[in-house]
Amino acid sequence: xxxxxxxxxxxxxxxxxxxxxxxxxxxxxxxxxxxxxxxxxxxxxxxxxxxxxxxxxxxxxxxxxxxxxxxxxxxxxxxxxxxxxxxxxxxxxxxxxxxxxxxxxxxxxxxxxxxxxxxxxxxxxxxxxxxxxxxxxxxxxxxxxxxxxxxxxxxxxxxxxxxxxxxxxxxxxxxxxxxxxxxxxxxxxxxxxxxxxxxxxxxxxxxxxxxxxxxxxxxxxxxxxxxxxxxxxxxxxxxxxxxxxxxxxxxxxxxxxxxxxxxxxxxxxxxxxxxxxxxxxxxxxxxxxxxxxxxxxxxxxxxxxxxxxxxxxxxxxxxxx
Amino acid sequence: xxxxxxxxxxxxxxxxxxxxxxxxxxxxxxxxxxxxxxxxxxxxxxxxxxxxxxxxxxxxxxxxxxxxxxxxxxxxxxxxxxxxxxxxxxxxxxxxxxxxxxxxxxxxxxxxxxxxxxxxxxxxxxxxxxxxxxxxxxxxxxxxxxxxxxxxxxxxxxxxxxxxxxxxxxxxxxxxxxxxxxxxxxxxxxxxxxxxxxxxxxxxxxxxxxxxxxxxxxxxxxxxxxxxxxxxxxxxxxxxxxxxxxxxxxxxxxxxxxxxxxxxxxxxxxxxxxxxxxxxxxxxxxxxxxxxxxxxxxxxxxxxxxxxxxxxxxxxxxxxxxxxxxxxxxxxxxxxxxxxxxxxxxxxxxxxxxxxxxxxxxxxxxxxxxxxxxxxxxxxxxxxxxxxxxxxxxxxxxxxxxxxxxxxxxxxxxxxxxxxxxxxxxxxxxxxxxxxxxxxxxxxxxxxxxxxxxxxxxxxxxxxxxxxxxxxxxxxxxxxxxxxxxxxxxxxxxxxxxxxxxxxxxxxxxxxxxxxxxxxxxxxxxxxxxxxxxxxxxxxxxxxxxxxxxxxxxxxxxxxxxxxxxxxxxxxxxxxxxxxxxxxxxxxxxxxxxxxxxxxxxxxxxxxxxxxxxxxxxxxxxxxxxxxx
Numbered sequence: 001x002x003x004x005x006x007x008x009x010x011x012x013x014x015x016x017x018x019x020x021x022x023x024x025x026x027x028x029x030x031x032x033x034x035x036x037x038x039x040x041x042x043x044x045x046x047x048x049x050x051x052x053x054x055x056x057x058x059x060x061x062x063x064x065x066x067x068x069x070x071x072x073x074x075x076x077x078x079x080x081x082x083x084x085x086x087x088x089x090x091x092x093x094x095x096x097x098x099x100x101x102x103x104x105x106x107x108x109x110x111x112x113x114x115x116x117x118x119x120x121x122x123x124x125x126x127x128x129x130x131x132x133x134x135x136x137x138x139x140x141x142x143x144x145x146x147x148x149x150x151x152x153x154x155x156x157x158x159x160x161x162x163x164x165x166x167x168x169x170x171x172x173x174x175x176x177x178x179x180x181x182x183x184x185x186x187x188x189x190x191x192x193x194x195x196x197x198x199x200x201x202x203x204x205x206x207x208x209x210x211x212x213x214x215x216x217x218x219x220x221x222x223x224x225x226x227x228x229x230x231x232x233x234x235x236x237x238x239x240x241x242x243x244x245x246x247x248x249x250x251x252x253x254x255x256x257x258x259x260x261x262x263x264x265x266x267x268x269x270x271x272x273x274x275x276x277x278x279x280x281x282x283x284x285x286x287x288x289x290x291x292x293x294x295x296x297x298x299x300x301x302x303x304x305x306x307x308x309x310x311x312x313x314x315x316x317x318x319x320x321x
Numbered sequence: 322x323x324x325x326x327x328x329x330x331x332x333x334x335x336x337x338x339x340x341x342x343x344x345x346x347x348x349x350x351x352x353x354x355x356x357x358x359x360x361x362x363x364x365x366x367x368x369x370x371x372x373x374x375x376x377x378x379x380x381x382x383x384x385x386x387x388x389x390x391x392x393x394x395x396x397x398x399x400x401x402x403x404x405x406x407x408x409x410x411x412x413x414x415x416x417x418x419x420x421x422x423x424x425x426x427x428x429x430x431x432x433x434x435x436x437x438x439x440x441x442x443x444x445x446x447x448x449x450x451x452x453x454x455x456x457x458x459x460x461x462x463x464x465x466x467x468x469x470x471x472x473x474x475x476x477x478x479x480x481x482x483x484x485x486x487x488x489x490x491x492x493x494x495x496x497x498x499x500x501x502x503x504x505x506x507x508x509x510x511x512x513x514x515x516x517x518x519x520x521x522x523x524x525x526x527x528x529x530x531x532x533x534x535x536x537x538x539x540x541x542x543x544x545x546x547x548x549x550x551x552x553x554x555x556x557x558x559x560x561x562x563x564x565x566x567x568x569x570x571x572x573x574x575x576x577x578x579x580x581x582x583x584x585x586x587x588x589x590x591x592x593x594x595x596x597x598x599x600x601x602x603x604x605x606x607x608x609x610x611x612x613x614x615x616x617x618x619x620x621x622x623x624x625x626x627x628x629x630x631x632x633x634x635x636x637x638x639x640x641x642x643x644x645x646x647x648x649x650x651x652x653x654x655x656x657x658x659x660x661x662x663x664x665x666x667x668x669x670x671x672x673x674x675x676x677x678x679x680x681x682x683x684x685x686x687x688x689x690x691x692x693x694x695x696x697x698x699x700x701x702x703x704x705x706x707x708x709x710x711x712x713x714x715x716x717x718x719x720x721x722x723x724x725x726x727x728x729x730x731x732x733x734x735x736x737x738x739x740x741x742x743x744x745x746x747x748x749x750x751x752x753x754x755x756x757x758x759x760x761x762x763x764x765x766x767x768x769x770x771x772x773x774x775x776x777x778x779x780x781x782x783x784x785x786x787x788x789x790x791x792x793x794x795x796x797x798x799x800x801x802x803x804x805x806x807x808x809x810x811x812x813x814x815x816x817x818x819x820x821x822x823x824x825x826x827x828x829x830x831x832x833x834x835x836x837x838x839x840x841x842x843x844x845x846x847x848x849x850x851x852x853x854x855x856x857x858x859x860x861x862x863x864x865x866x867x868x869x870x871x872x873x874x875x876x877x878x879x880x881x882x883x884x885x886x887x888x889x890x891x892x893x894x895x896x897x898x899x900x901x902x903x904x905x906x907x908x909x910x911x912x913x914x915x916x917x918x919x920x921x922x923x924x925x926x927x928x929x930x931x932x933x934x935x936x937x938x939x940x941x942x943x944x945x946x947x948x949x950x
Binding site: 168171193245 | 783785935936942
């Protein structure tokens with residue numbers, strides 16, 4: 001007997017955001033990447049379309065992240081000391097779709113790099129790779145309001161994805177993205193209302209909805225993943241139901257979160273049952289990432305090359321006709 | 322004992338060493354603002370010490386400069402010698418704009434009492450009795466009962482010993498013709514007074530609204546149903562705290578707490594009655610019936626019931642239905658035989674004032690579904706028609722009454738009511754109550770202000786101030802950014818009056834809670850807003866709301882303003898209707914029994930709605946289609 005699948009029908013879809021710009025479009029990227037556009041829940045292609053494959057960005061830091069787990073640093077190699085070389089390796093060897101540059105060196109406590117230095121870093125990475133770029137500030141509002149507009153100006157035309165805008169601090173960055181034609185990351189604290197409100201606030205400054213990517217705050221496996229999952233799922237349902245202010249593609253900083261987990265760092269001496277730390281940490285990052293894909297993430301930001309390769313394989317399998 | 326002399330009033334109070342100045346002021350008959358009930362947190366009871374020794378426990382949020390000049394908080398400062406103290410103007414509880422007569426205001430509901438048959442709870446009957454004889458030897462009381470016949474309810478005539486003691490002489494003095502006053506609200510009719518002869522006696526009743534903030538009394542002629550006069554004033558309990566929660570805490574934690582609160586409300590009611598009696602040339606003993614309405618806590622305090630357990634989970638009142646009591650038992654200045662009837666409550670947070678509102682609004686007489694909203698510290702709302710009613714109560718906080726707002730105040734003289742801000746140069750135009758120099762901002766001013774700040778681009782939809790560097794009135798204060806509405810030289814108190822980012826947050830929470838209550842009510846019974854034919858806005862505060870402003874900030878639903886009906890102080894008007902109609906009194910009992918009370922803390926709907934409401938006008942902008950930027 002044939003089984004009829006019950007299919008949901010949705011009236012609307014997730015918005016599409018195009019990242020990067022080719023020479024024709026005023027940038028220097030070899031290609032652009034489009035995220036979002038789904039007209040169904042994640043991967044349920046029998047119900048609707050999933051026109052764009054979820055993508056993986058790899059995280060590059062503008063200073064050597066000496067505090068990172070040694071297993072992770074070794075997997076990246078010596079290039080970890082130079083953001084341009086690191087970015088190149090991510091794209092050429094590790095299979096990253098995009099590069100995510102964290103301007104952590106601008107943090108007043110971690111080097112206090114000025115706007116010019118940040119501009120130079122971003123320029124160097126843009127020269128080193130041809131994929132679209134994500135640029136994230138150091139997390140200090142005051143400092144970010146100084147460096148991010150400078151970066152936006154220096155990379156004018158490249159259609160970067162720049163972050164992070166929060167409800168407390170979104171105006172300077174939004175204005176910079178408008179003037180220099182970039183996209184923006186809108187970060188909300190696992191709160192569907194604030195996510196939506198922030199989108200409204202940014203949009204009201206006249207940045208089009210098609211240039212906003214939502215970061216609903218990521219929890220790692222075992223560290224609140226289920227909260228992120230619910231929020232992402234709720235936003236997707238809103239988007240499919242026609243709520244344009246919740247219809248932004250979703251970015252998740254899975255690598256950053258997974259590598260903060262105790263399970264990704266505790267030594268085997270401490271927990272003999274858990275096995276060696278590196279494969280465990282890689283799995284922690286990969287599982288966090290795949291779960292977030294199932295929730296509805298469009299853009300994952302990851303760290304470990306092997307985790308990236310596992311997740312890329314997973315995405316391929318999920319997207320196979 | 323030390324004496325404390327208060328300037329500029331020139332009044333002295335004698336207090337024990339170590340008494341607080343707040344107590345000394347109260348004993349001298351001065352009413353100081355004390356929103357927190359003497360906890361040192363609201364910073365309103367500011368006094369200036371001119372002479373003498375004091376002990377200062379805490380200076381709360383008083384600016385350092387003020388402390389150096391000798392200013393103190395009355396509740397945190399204790400007497401250690403004879404003192405001379407000055408009372409600054411803005412520390413006083415001024416005359417509140419109490420809504421006793423809303424003719425001047427935008428009340429749009431037609432008077433409905435006329436449609437009802439006049440059938441007061443307490444009626445007068447002239448009766449002619451057969452004189453007794455040797456064979457017809459029924460007692461005087463039995464004779465009177467028989468003569469009253471079917472005019473009053475069944476059963477024996479209830480009578481007090483006092484009336485009974487005078488009965489024999491009275492009936493004979495009138496030659497067996499008397500005028501009997503009978504309160505007839507229950508199974509047993511009660512004899513309130515008997516007077517000889519057919520003289521039409523003055524026959525008066527009182528309708529009382531025992532509000533948290535204000536108390537209003539109507540003096541009514543029970544024979545004609547005409548309201549002779551009305552008086553209102555602020556509730557003297559204010560000195561023990563602005564809101565019911567603070568007062569419940571006071572009642573529970575202070576030794577004489579309940580007694581103080583009981584005395585204060587009684588004093589307020591009696592003062593109003595005494596003034597009504599004096600100014601209308603009537604006598605206290607002519608007042609034979611009182612009907613009161615108030616929220617559950619205020620009703621408890623009026624009757625001297627302890628409200629302690631209303632505040633504590635699971636929020637249980639002593640009673641929701643209150644027995645008729647003699648007004649003199651409570652201590653109200655009336656005829657000693659007069660009965661006090663209190664409109665029933667539904668639960669701890671849906672009180673008799675709301676039942677009165679339901680009655681007065683006319684919701685029960687129509688199959689059209691309407692919504693009644695009473696906005697105060699608690700926002701209470703009732704949705705329903707002649708067949709069903711559902712109610713809920715949400716804590717909006719005292720922001721709309723000025724609580725928790727740096728320059729918040731009640732709608733008194735000098736309160737800013739309207740605010741206009743020029744979009745280009747940020748010039749501010751203010752209107753104040755009685756066109757006085759501004760002292761602070763009242764609820765309607767805050768609602769208007771929130772909408773105006775948003776429209777002038779000074780705050781964003783999330784309530785954050787936007788500092789573009791070009792706004793000379795925007796500055797950094799102790800609690801973040803603040804927008805100056807009036808500079809010190811333009812104000813009564815000589816200080817700058819501003820709205821701070823904290824104030825905006827408090828207002829967002831208050832309006833978010835009210836709107837969330839409305840949404841939750843509709844959602845719970847799955848009833849569309851479009852189906853609500855009328856929205857009644859009740860409460861003393863409700864009359865000052867500008868509907869357009871309230872919609873612009875997302876406090877009230879975005880429906881055609883013509884669907885809003887202001888009904889003013891529906892608590893006292895509902896009490897009046899019950900006083901004048903036994904059927905209405907019965908209806909109040911019935912509706913208190915049949916009304917469904919929705920407990921908002923039972924699930925997440927309210928909280929979800931609340932958080933969506935912390936935005937201007939709302940996170941779901943589609944709920945406010947008429948609000949354009």
